[in-house]
Amino acid sequence: MQVRSYVAILSICILGLFSLQGCTGPDRSNRLVVIDAGHGGHDCGAQCGGKQEKTLVLQVVKKLEQAFRREGYRVYLTRGNDRFLTLGERTRIADQKDADVFISIHANAIADKSRFEAVEGVETYYLQKTRDGRSQRIAQRENEAVLKGTDMLSRDVIVDSVLAGPKVVESHKLAIDVQHNIMKRLHSRYPDAKNGGAKPAPFYVLVGASRPSILVEVGYITNTKERERLFSLDYQERIAKGIVEGVDRYLDNRQKELGI
Template identity: 25%
Template sequence: MNKKHIMYTAVSSVLLSSSLLLHSIDATAAESAKVTATSLNVRATPSTSGAVVGKITKGNTVNIVDESNGWAKITYNGKEAWISSQYINKTQTNSTSTANSTSKSAVVNASSLNVRSSASTSASILTNLPRNSKVTVLKESGSWSQIKTASGQTGWVASQYLQAGSASSAPAKDSGSTTSKSATVNASSLNVRSSASTSASIVTNLSRNSKVTVLKESGSWSQIKTASGQTGWVASQYLQADSGQSSQTAQSIQITKASNLRTQPSLSAGIIRVAKAGERFKKVSEANDWVQIQYSASQTAWVSKGLTAAAGSTTSASLPSPSAALKDKIIVVDAGHGGYDPGTSGKSSIEKNLALTTAKLVASRLANAGANVFMTRSNDTFISLSGRVNVSEAKHADAFISIHYNASTSSSANGIASFYYSEAKDKELAKYIQESMAENAPSMKDMGVRFGDYYVTRENNQRAVLLELGFLSNAHDEQIVSSNAYQQQISTGIYQGIARYFAANK
């Protein structure tokens, strides 16, 4: 990871010690947090286009004065400055806080509840809890509660979506609604887990079109019985009810007009982003005139029902198909590293080789859909970072896709992520690709869309994203990403994400 960070990140100055960087501020307004990024840019304004006034290294503590739309205000060298909230971890609230300390058990009574880094709808989302999740309430402040999940993670939730109840780290055997219906797996490969959690052990794996019986539903999970008689839990969004049966979780909806995707079913709720006409999502539930959708593998969102239609309806049929949207688009596919630059490596895998395998599969799918595809390298050749960007700009690429595999000093780090540099130019494409990858490769942790200061995206005048497709430093990830099944899944996800982006932005 460190090698890759040095290679792709512009390091222009020696970092100052934390004693010079961090200054104390008013105790009544500050909240402490630790920097989780290797090197975090400090900016003059809350924007990725804001001037970089310094950097703070991993592990340093900062005092948060205020937060707004994913940015945290701090005092830096005696002046007001901003850092990205997604790269900090709140440690504790100052003792002068008006919050009331408590310790009681509670149960989530919403279909899906966002856990945030601070008591604000604009704060970054740490995780998402399904209905009936057990939590411990640590503190209350106004309409917010600081909670601790069964896995030990802490964060803030809206108090109205908690119901007093007994806490337990074990899954509730009787929670959820009992049912008995037939369904078919509609994912390329679906993990069956021992309990309703992505951290639960994998019991088995089902291929597309496998038949199952749904025994119980709980939040966004379904307890199923396989044809061989094995029982376990799966994500409901990857099941499709057999004909003659209805299932909200398996239904897809399509956005008919530009719509705000919100954190809760209310016009006053925070906006995650604006969805464009043509975007498709899995439907989770309905409440009054709102539809709850699966926004990503780990997050749900709400949209006004009047701005949606069932996928495949007359309303949505007039929208361009993904394949039609790709016709004549110029796509540059960049396989990271190569030649004497191997990238990172695992026990049996080398990044440059895996990246090239994935890149070729993605390029083939795009070309078959009518896109004009160019690869920065098609064999084991070293290409400089500037050389890769030159290809993108010389071809006037509609999209530049850089493919990589990740590494970390922590062997537990795992998952897939999409990185952008420019919010205006790149971020939306990154979102489409990340959502599609998570949908097609459910066995991998969805790390979401993140800002990344990489040369090939920073110096690129064309629309560009960088994808990290799994950690070779993690034995489980390495085993998955080395398989042919995963290569087919992830390349399909990347292709579909690009296609959906251009379908919605035709």
């Protein structure tokens, strides 16, 4: 009986602690995040080992939505099911909703089969022109589908107009915070998870979103070990939590800078 009482008291204490944390936690209800699951519908994205990028990113985005809501954020998904959206539709949503941040989720792939098991890791991108050939190739692969059906405006002109704004600096800061926190979450269970870093690349899905915007390549679907991890609940939840913690960190710092 006594043991049972202790258990009951302990349970009440733990429950109390959680509810207390819930009550005293920071108010995030004025923060809106737009999350974009890459590809969808006829556009499957990268494919390997019978798995498709469009399916993976939708699973990750659903975890991300839950993780943000748990922290009190307002969340809007560009797609919550298997459908295709044009480039304009994706970024227009972020602008119309006046989101604080725009996050596009993708999975990476390489074409060279002989290097499938050698190339892995998580990378977070922000919009910027770069001379780095590898980043350019990744951006080119992701851009192909998203540019389909859009008119052929001068791509350089579009990117230049975005780079003129201060959001490039903000997007860079957001990318660093998000990448750091994803790796922190992953490394506590997967110490060999590779940190690909926060990098610049000309992703067109980030053009037109006039707010801090990043694209997270959550891992390589062409790497057997990483593909298996990516489709596991635990790995997806760690990525989601890391992204939320990164956004938290970025927005808290921005508030401090602005003196709010």
